[in-house]
Amino acid sequence: MSSRISTTRVHEAGIETLQKRQTELADAQERLTSGKRVAKASDDPAAAARAERALAGEMRAQTSERAVEASRTAMSLSETAMGDVVELLQQAREAMVAAGNASYTDNERKGLAEKLTSIRQQLLSVANRTDGAGSFLFGGQGAGAAPFVDAAGGVQYRGIAGERRTEPATDLPLTINGDGVFMTSLTGNGVFQTSAAAGVTQAWIDNGQVSDPSALTGSTYTLQFSVAAGATTYAVLENGLPTAVTAAPYVSGRDITVDGQTFRISGAPASGDQFTVQPSTATLSVFDTLDRAIGQLGTPSRTAAQIAQGNTDALRDIDQSVSQLQGARAAAGEMLVRIDSETGRLADQKLANQSERSRAEDLDMTDAISKFQSLQTGYDAALKSYSMVQRLSLFQYLNT
């Protein structure tokens, strides 16, 4: 090193060091007050990018939470609504059970029909219930107006079957498929459907049950009765074609089994009476069930057998509808459980992203404070040393 130093440089170097220290101190102070280690990308480019991604992740979780909340509202409202429907159907069932009372007169049954009419009205209003913001709970994939319309020939579903779902990241239902819940229960007992043909007045058929699932064929069977010389016999036709059973003897109330399907016909069938056993289809509408029951209860002068047949059918159909609704209600309840776990997962995700962001860009306070103090000491030392050095001059000692 050179053995001399210029006076200007002593001052310049001094001033420069002081400025540098002061800048460092100000930076440290700024970081301390803002609590951020990364205030601009160049402070730590990799951490800035990480923080950016973590923030996006946090926002994504927050967005998904909104979707989940919307689904939660829809599901819990729907679940309640379906509970109400089940409640109403139970009332309808009670009415139908009451209608089976043999001592009831036509007028009393008419009264029950009026009760069912009011239940039907309530049912329709529940089915068309909205979430309070214009969206129909049972609107399916979309409906222009109220999805269930009381049209000629019964209530129709004017929405699109299916369900509307939230954004792809959560993919939760926002509506219930009203068509599936109200309009497409399985007819009959769920496997096959028994029915008496028109004109049968003195006999009735029960709902039956499956006695041998492996024997089921999916065919439609017709039982044709004939009465000859006081003996009642029946023939079984499969899809309109004769089978081996051509003249089986009939005993009221005895089990008849056809290809794994067991049912009972009671009463005294007349010659020419027909009963049909056909596979269930997903076409049973809650409203049609009630409409049929109302129609029948309102019809005067029916025979006991007709009344029994009507009540049996109505109870069966109501039970099918209730089971369909309870299935859907359980599914909604299940969805609410899933939503709860989804909420928990999203909260975790949000927290994870928040801490990731904090790790990436926040200041370690202990470290920062100790660094600040060491900078402070450094600045102090620089000030002191400069003030001492600048006092040293030979001229000070040359006062003569």
Added chain:
Amino acid sequence: MGASALMSLGMRAMTANYAALQATGHNIANVNTAGYSRQSVELETNGGQFTGAGFFGKGVNVASVKREHSEFLTREASTSRAIAAADETRSLQLQQLEKAFPLGEQGIGYAAGQLFNAFVDVANKPADASSRQVVLARTGEFAQRLRTAGEQIDNIQQGVTEELRASITQVNMLAGRVAELNQKIAAAQGSGQTPNDLLDQRDQAISDISQYLQVNTIAAGDGSMSVFIGGGQKLVLGTQTTKLVAVTDAFDPSRLQLGVNDSGSLRQMPDELVTGGAIAGLLRFQNSDLIDARNQLGQIAAAVAGSVNRQQALGLDGSQPAVAGSPLLSVGGPRVLPSSSNASVAGVPVASYVNGSGDRVPSVSLSVVEPTELQASDYELFADPSLAAGSYTLTRRSDGTSQTVTNGSVVDGFRIDIVAPAPAANDRFLLQPVAAAASRATLALDNPRGIAAASPVMATFDVDNTGTATLAALSATGVTPAAAELTATLTFTNDTGAYSWELRDAANALVRSGTGTWTAGQSIRSDAWTPATPAQRYDWELSLSGVPRSGDVLTVGKTSFPAADNGNARAMMGLRDAGLVGQVTQASGTVVPGVSVTDAYANVLANVGVRVQSARYSAQQSASIADDAKAALTDKTGVNLDEEAARLIQFQQSYQAAAKMLQVAQSLFDTLLQTAG
């Protein structure tokens, strides 16, 4: 010989020491003068007078005043100053640029993410006007942030331009000063003594030029100093100067480049020859950092706007009756900048024509065809005369790769159209697919109903289906209004996914039918089903979860209630995490997916951050080298007051001693007189 000799010795000594004191005084006076080199008086003995008793000294002479000087250190200091100035300037400019890319909630990436996130409420409640309003507000915010960043970049460019002009003026002024000093020095040199202060002033002027532009110097025999800038271009030759000028960029008039006015003809200095000084820093920042930042920002803007608008167009909006959505976001379009040196006739460029609105436009034009494939770069189109007519060389400036293109070629997501009159041989065009995108970003939609939340198609499953298949996703990839009324029915014909399909029109007449096979994890696409007329595009993509069984029926039909459908809003949400930015289709056909908008912005941030960081490091480093070089120089040539104080005493005492000599001589003379008298 006698008293007079002593008198003369004393006189000489007094003069010499007075001169030394004078030099010391000059040093003290100039202790703070920039570029001042400490001076000292060189003394020599005045020879001897021969006598029989030998030589008697005749006292002292002032030989000359010399300045403490080092050619090497001076050169070193000014070179390192030039490099430090370049690094410092670039670092400061980059720090300005960094402010255009804020972090976190203030950032563009955040705004883009929030734009997509806003669709969640639309998906939740498609009929709710307020959630649609939020989408508009968020889109507006995103556009605003793009614009602000774009404007900041434009402002920085303007600042660079102004600074370049000012720097060039300074260099010209300083060069003039060097020339003037050269003249004075050459004249003074004739006296046989060096004009120290003039030399100092010239060194200082050259060092000041270095601050703006790195220079080389060559000393001439007459004492004048010639100054050259990069590539041997002369700046000062003796007393002659060459004027530097700010010339506008051949392509982009908003940019300036460094040029020289060589006796009336303007010539641009190639960038690589401008190595040090603030001007070099500015040019490097302008020609690389700023362009990259602008293109990266534009790439995000164009990719997001292109993708969002395309998704809008695929969906149905909330108007009555619903129609395909109109663009949500508009950004600045691609630009073509012809070179100012392209062939022209009477001032009108050959490769240009007057368009329908009466404006003269270049024959070369660009249009974006695939926004996700746009790259953050400018391109140069060159009408290479060695290629066949109609073929051109296209160079991507970001990495220097070249390829041959013709009219209609699609490169990196944009199409190049070249119409008559064709460019002349050697014409050049700068193609900027994305550079202007961000600064002209605006919200293009003001009616919340205009947001296309609904999908034009929807799928329904037959209630009698026995399989477990449900809809995983159905997305329209292009359904034209002419095909909107079509209904597709898929019937599965076995349990392993074989299906037959039928397309029927609104009157239920069979349009087409066929068969296909679904495999788990693969989607069913309808693009091959429809007549290949563009008017009847009926493209959608459907994926199932679960497994269909034989006899299961699936129907895809027109969305009956667009107001209540959220299919397209869901698809918009899907764009949030899709690789929208910078997809690459390689020559082999392999598609390298792009990155999501969040990642794209994070990458831009990291990129700018790294540049700022490394520029700051190199600025610190070169500043410390420059400081060291300057310290070495000033330590050698600068004034030390303690030293001068000591010298002051030293010469004062010598002066006093010399005066005493006179006194003694005087008294000797008196003694002689008295004795004689």
